[in-house]
Structure formats: structure tokens, C-alpha cells
Amino acid sequence: MKTKQRLKYYFKSFKFFSSEYMKMNAVQSMENEYSQLLNVFLLLLFGNFIGLPSPPSSITLRILPLEINEMKYFYSKSARAGDALGDLFDAFNVEI
Amino acid sequence: MDLSILFPKEKGIILVCGKGGVGKTTFSSLFSVYSRKNLKTLAVSIDPAHHLGDVLGYSLSHQIKEISNNLYAAEPDMERLIKEYIQGSIEILKYTYKELVAMNLDKYLDALKESPGIEEDTLLDYIWKLKKMDFEITVVDTPPTSITTRVLKLPWLQSMWVERLIDLRGKIMGYKETIESIKAGKKLKLDDPILNELIKMSQEIEDGKKFLNNKEKVKIVGVTVAEKLPYLELKRFRNSIMERNISLAAIVINRYVDDAKNREFLNEINSEFIGIPKIIIPFSSEDLIGIYKLENFIEKIRVIE
Numbered sequence: 001m002k003t004k005q006r007l008k009y010y011f012k013s014f015k016f017f018s019s020e021y022m023k024m025n026a027v028q029s030m031e032n033e034y035s036q037l038l039n040v041f042l043l044l045l046f047g048n049f050i051g052l053p054s055p056p057s058s059i060t061l062r063i064l065p066l067e068i069n070e071m072k073y074f075y076s077k078s079a080r081a082g083d084a085l086g087d088l089f090d091a092f093n094v095e096i
Numbered sequence: 097m098d099l100s101i102l103f104p105k106e107k108g109i110i111l112v113c114g115k116g117g118v119g120k121t122t123f124s125s126l127f128s129v130y131s132r133k134n135l136k137t138l139a140v141s142i143d144p145a146h147h148l149g150d151v152l153g154y155s156l157s158h159q160i161k162e163i164s165n166n167l168y169a170a171e172p173d174m175e176r177l178i179k180e181y182i183q184g185s186i187e188i189l190k191y192t193y194k195e196l197v198a199m200n201l202d203k204y205l206d207a208l209k210e211s212p213g214i215e216e217d218t219l220l221d222y223i224w225k226l227k228k229m230d231f232e233i234t235v236v237d238t239p240p241t242s243i244t245t246r247v248l249k250l251p252w253l254q255s256m257w258v259e260r261l262i263d264l265r266g267k268i269m270g271y272k273e274t275i276e277s278i279k280a281g282k283k284l285k286l287d288d289p290i291l292n293e294l295i296k297m298s299q300e301i302e303d304g305k306k307f308l309n310n311k312e313k314v315k316i317v318g319v320t321v322a323e324k325l326p327y328l329e330l331k332r333f334r335n336s337i338m339e340r341n342i343s344l345a346a347i348v349i350n351r352y353v354d355d356a357k358n359r360e361f362l363n364e365i366n367s368e369f370i371g372i373p374k375i376i377i378p379f380s381s382e383d384l385i386g387i388y389k390l391e392n393f394i395e396k397i398r399v400i401e
Contacts, residue, residue: 027278034271041264055257056250058217061182062297063261066290 097399114319115326116240119350124237125151132167135232139169143239146171153386181218251304315345322361348375
């Protein structure tokens, strides 16, 4: 009986950890995709900063005030452009 | 058939278009003087090279003023319009981006006034403002066709961009919602001000497109003279706006002289622009300046099918 309960506990724990692990993996890959899509969105809107064609200014002008947080993120990302190690740490959520 | 064919059913805008120097301002002035007898009329020139005031015989400015009974006029200052157009956004940005001085955004914002395309954006915005004003008819003397074509096509360009941005933003928010819901362990519904603003913009653009496509509310008049280049430009202009389902309401043939060359030209116009009324303004040996002279000249104008 004791062994059965212990096994049940182990299986339950394993199930919990594996599902949490899978959930974490899924969230992480989704966060990466989210981050990439956000980059594309900001590039589409404000690509003229780096010479890319951009939407008519009537659109960007109205969106710009709402983009403060994304712009901050974009700015910090651009500050470490070309820093592969930084990106790697970022992907693994390592904070220094 | 007379000039009243251009009267809108309720209230509307007449956009007078054509190559530079063909007589857009002359027709705008003649028509405004004619329509004021029946309708509360506003005549505005959005051509940076303003001559409306010269033809009407009044000194006009940015502000709309009544120059004669039932006739109002203005010559908006382009720089001022641009400033007004971007001022609101600049103020919000300068306030919210205070801490981001490192980005030199202030300089960028000031440069917005000179950015490519801002003139077309501003002109379109001004047309939307005109449409809301309390005039039964607004006669707009437009810049040469190249600028007007870009202004008229702008809502479709905006629409294309906004739809793509909505699509992308929707996906981004989809990811964000899923991630936040997994983390919170319950289904979350997130509100995104950017997506809301894009949707709002999309609705406004659709309204603008519908307005430009409404032949009762927007009448586009093409002006030409009996010469090859203005005629070819008018044809190109017609073809270009037709792509957006915008059509010409009438064609004005200015400085018409009843000779073989002009008659042949009229035949060519008739065969090329079938079903569109032609407004024939005869050549005037004296300058048509001032409301009195314009009013007396109106009876010489012919309108044919």
C-alpha cells in the first residue's frame, strides 16, 4: 500500500513537472515568436529610422504616442544590436 | 443643361483638377459665383500657388471669410495646415518621450514637417475637414494633377497599410493573450490601445473611401484647354482615379475658340470621354477678374452632353 501510494506520488510529481516543463517551453517559444512579431511590427511602422519604406505618416503619427513601451524595448534592443551573447542570454532569460 | 449639373443633392465637394495653367482657378471662381445664387458656397484653393483671391478680386487668407452674399473663400497656408496637422501628435510625443532624450526624438519630430508625403496627408485631412463644414457646396481649386492624384489615392494606400498592421497586431495580441493566460492559469482578455486605434483608423479610412466614391457628394471636374499636353494629362488622371472607382463628373474646356482646331479637339474629347458632360468656357479677350465680371461671363458658358 505504501509503495503504491509512493508510486502514485512519484507519477503525480512527474506529471506535474513534465507538464510545467512543457508549458514553460511552449511559453518560451511563444515569447520568442511574440518578440519577433513585435520587431516586425515596429520595423513596419518606424522603419524609416533606418531607411526602410514606411506607412503614410498619417498612420505612424497616430500610433507613435501609443508605442512608448514598445519603443523603449526596441531602443534597448537596438542598443545591443550585433551582441549575439546578449541575445542568447535574453533568449534564456538570463539577467546579469 | 447648365452648370447646375454639378450641384450636389445635399451637400458636397467639387474638386477642380487639371494640369497647371489650364484655368482651374478661373473655373473654380466662375462656378463659385454661379452656385452662390442657390447654395451657400465655399471656394478654397489648396494649390500652393494661390490665385483664387486674385481672380475673385479679394485678398484671401488662411481664415474663411464671406466675400459676397452666400459666397465664402479662403486660401489656406500649406505650412500652417501642416503645422496644425502634426501639432497634436507632436505635443503628445514631446510630453511622453521626455525621458527618451537620448533618441534625439525632438529633432525627428521637428523634421516631420518636412517629411515626404506629409503634404498629401495634410491635404487629405483638410478635405475631410471641408466635408464637415457647414457649406452646401465647397469648390476646391486643387494643385496640379500629380499631387491631386496622390491625394485621391491616399485612402487606398492607408487602407492597405492599416489592414496589414491590424492583421499583424492581432497576431501579436493573440500571442500575448495566450502567454499571459498560461502564466496566470486562467483565460485572460487583453485590451490593446494600438489595435483599437488601428481599427478606429480603418473605419475612418473606409468612410473616406466611401465619400470619395460617392458621385453625389464628390464631383471631380477635369479642366483642359485645346492642347495636346493638358489633354493627355487629363486622360492619365481619369485613368488613374478610375482604378479607385472615382470618376469625372464633367470636363471643362477652357479658352475655347470656335475654329477648326478647337472643333476637332472637342470631337476628340467627346469620343474619349463618352457620357461625361462638357463645360465649354469661351476665350475671353479681357482678364476675368472680380465677381462682377465673372458673373457677367457665366451666361457665355455652354454645357453639352
